[in-house]
Amino acid sequence: MSKTISGFSKLSKSKKIDWIVDTYFSNKEDAKHIIKQYWNSNDKLQQLHDEFIENTITNYYLPLGVAPNFLINGTSYTIPMAIEESSVVAAASKAAKFWYDRGGFKAEVLSTTKIGQVHFIYNGKTETLKKYFDSVKSKLIADTESLTKNMQKRGGGILDIELRDKTKDIKGYYQLHATFETLDAMGANFINSCLEQFAKTFKSEAHHFELFTSEEKNIQIVMSILSNYVPNCLVRAEVSCKIEELSDDKKVSSEEFATKFLQAVNIAEVEPYRAVTHNKGIMNGIDAVVLATGNDFRAVEAGVHAYASRNGRYSSLTHAKIENGIFTFWIEIPLALGTVGGLTNLHPLVKLSLEMLHKPSAKELMKIVAVAGLAQNFAALRSLTTTGIQEGHMKMHLMNILNQFEATDNEKIILVDHFKTNVVTHHAVVEAINKLRNKKLN
Numbered sequence: 001m002s003k004t005i006s007g008f009s010k011l012s013k014s015k016k017i018d019w020i021v022d023t024y025f026s027n028k029e030d031a032k033h034i035i036k037q038y039w040n041s042n043d044k045l046q047q048l049h050d051e052f053i054e055n056t057i058t059n060y061y062l063p064l065g066v067a068p069n070f071l072i073n074g075t076s077y078t079i080p081m082a083i084e085e086s087s088v089v090a091a092a093s094k095a096a097k098f099w100y101d102r103g104g105f106k107a108e109v110l111s112t113t114k115i116g117q118v119h120f121i122y123n124g125k126t127e128t129l130k131k132y133f134d135s136v137k138s139k140l141i142a143d144t145e146s147l148t149k150n151m152q153k154r155g156g157g158i159l160d161i162e163l164r165d166k167t168k169d170i171k172g173y174y175q176l177h178a179t180f181e182t183l184d185a186m187g188a189n190f191i192n193s194c195l196e197q198f199a200k201t202f203k204s205e206a207h208h209f210e211l212f213t214s215e216e217k218n219i220q221i222v223m224s225i226l227s228n229y230v231p232n233c234l235v236r237a238e239v240s241c242k243i244e245e246l247s248d249d250k251k252v253s254s255e256e257f258a259t260k261f262l263q264a265v266n267i268a269e270v271e272p273y274r275a276v277t278h279n280k281g282i283m284n285g286i287d288a289v290v291l292a293t294g295n296d297f298r299a300v301e302a303g304v305h306a307y308a309s310r311n312g313r314y315s316s317l318t319h320a321k322i323e324n325g326i327f328t329f330w331i332e333i334p335l336a337l338g339t340v341g342g343l344t345n346l347h348p349l350v351k352l353s354l355e356m357l358h359k360p361s362a363k364e365l366m367k368i369v370a371v372a373g374l375a376q377n378f379a380a381l382r383s384l385t386t387t388g389i390q391e392g393h394m395k396m397h398l399m400n401i402l403n404q405f406e407a408t409d410n411e412k413i414i415l416v417d418h419f420k421t422n423v424v425t426h427h428a429v430v431e432a433i434n435k436l437r438n439k440k441l442n
């Protein structure tokens, strides 16, 4: 059977579902039931979600959890996290509480500029292009006035445009490399609109530049787009305490804990295989808050990993040191976030999450997200260098296994209690369920 279809996007939602179900499922009723089960009974709310993207057939739920007891620059926060991985929220909450009792997190925004580029091809003398750029630069900015007026009023806008010669990499390749301040907006739409206007002006004005030959007048715009690499939109978060305050576990001394912790961070600094997993753990915290607050986690991921490779080798985003008996652990990451525009005014749970965070500015949200990443990494390294990761991880995963076996509420109570003192493995849980069920039968 052919599985291509034309005009799919024009079908009604129910016709789309019919086609999907008829084409791909043997148990059609079952498939339809699963799809419809996730529809929201509030039609308006459902329509809102339907219209976020094209071809919506249903909603895909992620749990929205909260991690309380974060102290950041002296203010208490409960951080909302949208994530499916069972141990992440528990780990964040544990790290938050641990550092609450030791003075909390300190965070500061180091810079806030974003980048956009018009990529173009020009075959001619570089010197003449530079003269053209100098002569047209003020018009590039003037022509975006209607786009930048509001942003400028609030103190943001276009900061600068540079001409960059990239002909060493690709014949005839140059860029208009622009920097922007977008304040509380993530700024993608603003930046892209400005860039597309730059491109239009830059191309059309070239025809009137007297020093260009007729070939030079023909500037070819390749594309205009913001960069998700934002090394000048940086935030730093840190925790510190006296070494002797570090361990709250009688089995491990504070000194031993600090030494091993530092070794783990050092390994992630020099060993890319470890650094990727180390940073993945950081992104568990970061993505969950980025998603809960309606921000673009793909943009954040791309930018953060590029930053982790900025010195030519993929490396840790966090660092640690011990100086004069003080343990310090910190993160420095680029984050382009918004607290206005995009989903922030649309998605009810995003609005709720932002309100829970005291309606932060973009700068405040940068600090909160960086802290969530640092806390997550602290929790992971703490487990990894002491008990190992599986103990906590499997405890949290227990509920997933119980649900897989459709355990009743009563069975869950008994088995969760049983595994408080027994090691959780998939095999052990299955065995315990079977034993319990057999007992009931006898």
Ligand code: MEV
Pocket (backbone or CB within 6 Å): 085, 277, 278, 279, 280, 281, 282, 284, 380, 381, 384, 389
């Ligand atoms: C699992 O999602 C994340 C960890 O692997 C992170 C780490 O190894 O640091 C636990």
